[in-house]
Amino acid sequence: MRVIVAAVKSVFIVAVSLLLIDDLRAGPVEVEADAGVITMVGTVEAIDATRQVVTIVGPNNNWVVVKVGPEHIKLIKVREKITISYQDEMAVALRKVDKGQQGDGIAAEETGGMDLDAPLAAEQDWVEATPHGATDLTTVEITDTIAAINRNQRTVTFAGTGGKTRTIVVGPSVSLDGVEPGDEVVLEVTRAVAVDIRPV
Helix, strand or coil: CHHHHHHHHHHHHHHHHHHHHHHHHHCCCCEEEECCEEEEEEEEEEEECCCCEEEEECCCCEEEEEECCHHHHCCCCCCCEEEEEEECCEEEEEEECCCCCCHHHHHHHHHCCCCCCHHHHHHCCCEEECCCCCCCCCEEEEEEEEEEEECCCCEEEEECHHHCEEEEEECCCCCCCCCCCCCEEEEEEECEEEEEEEEC
16 A cells, blocks of 8 residues: 555656646746856846947846847847846956945046946946956946845845846955945956847
């Protein structure tokens, strides 16, 4: 009798597993990661054609700024829903802002020469600038206040207006010691880079 019960339980577990696998395959996956490439269905919020970057908002109001090639920029429009695959951005340096410095002064200094398009500047929550001495546009400096830290996954999250969030992976060579939620920090971040973009 025990053997029969065990066999029935095994068959039931296999059947349920197959049903769950079929359900997962049937629906679109909104965010998934594979070998360092993230695929997400999101909405284009801003396009900076000069710098070849687009701002995308994902399914959970999570935002990412992605560097794209000219062949992709001409295929998309603001407010359009797209499927984008990209290599994620990563912090390669992080430091706390000294208490004696004024955040507004940093923001004014860093945005002074950025020549942002008006829609992008109006919607930008995270102060971004090209690091001193940088010769390309693949690295950016971000100044903001940390909303959350996940030390196990090595991520820091920043909160923007309207419930926006931006989560950045912190590189393995960067120390998270001494930083806590509520600290204003400056990060040097390698831009996320688009691998593929398709209109939904």
